[in-house]
Amino acid sequence: MSEIAENAENTTEKSKRPAKELVYDYVRRRILNGELQGGDFIEEKVVSEAVGVSRTPVREALHRLQGDHYITLTPRRGAVVRQITAKELTEVYESRRLIEIHAMERICREKRTVPPVLRVLYNQMCETSESQDFVQRAEYDQAFHRAIVATTDNAVLVELYDSLQVRQQRVAIAAMRVQPARAGTIDQEHKQLIEALERFDEEAAVQIISQHLRPVLDVVSRLPV
Missing domain, CATH: 1.20.120.530 (GntR ligand-binding domain-like)
Known part of the structure; x- marks a missing residue:
């Protein structure tokens, strides 16, 4: 498969998935690979621009990430990556x-x-x-x-x-x-x-x-x- 065809296939596959899942996977992967570490803040605007989605699926994904113990949502401060202690x-x-x-x-x-x-x-x-x-x-x-x-x-x-x-x-x-x-x-x-x-x-x-x-x-x- 050519690089162009492979990219097209990946884009098609991405378009089939709900936006909130794309955001969830994007943030989760960055936490696991160490790009985002314990105590780091996650800005909705930055994530929405990086994934290419609106703020609504970002908020939905962040709530799921909190439920899965990846982050903590705090009033006025937003999303913070949970620290492993x-x-x-x-x-x-x-x-x-x-x-x-x-x-x-x-x-x-x-x-x-x-x-x-x-x-x-x-x-x-x-x-x-x-x-x-x-x-x-x-x-x-x-x-x-x-x-x-x-x-x-x-x-x-x-x-x-x-x-x-x-x-x-x-x-x-x-x-x-x-x-x-x-x-x-x-x-x-x-x-x-x-x-x-x-x-x-x-x-x-x-x-x-x-x-x-x-x-x-x-x-x-x-x-x-």
Whole structure:
């Protein structure tokens, strides 16, 4: 496909999507990739001009972004990007441990089939260790751990886990930016986790995930309280 044809296709695809979704994705991506950081203000006028839409879908998108914990809307001050704090990072990991340890126990005790997608996502994450695309890595990581939780066939548990998605991704990206050298260690833990689940070794799986989801002091110490 030529560059002109590809651009035309992208433009057509963009035109099919509601304006508020375009704004949501635009702001969300800028927050995740670090262009907008905790404490930064988001101006409606700047966003509407950048995306090429009116102020109304911008306001609608900002309300959704607030509901998803990306920003805070304050009277007279407008939209402010939420800061990832050491406390939030610790609480996210604690919540994930509760859910994921339960999932490991169910998989091993009931000898549930480990989804093949885990190895696909593991390989994709290893590739991001080289490229240092932390946004894409966080998306693969979230999908990896969600696939494990989904193996329990507990829809309520998966829904609860999904409610952590935004915080989980932002925490993962923040942690990788602070300490990118940990990528290799994390990749190794993912590999060990797959192997433990495939042989239904509950003790090993729980031990690995408990270690995997412990906040690293060096990361926590560099985040605001």
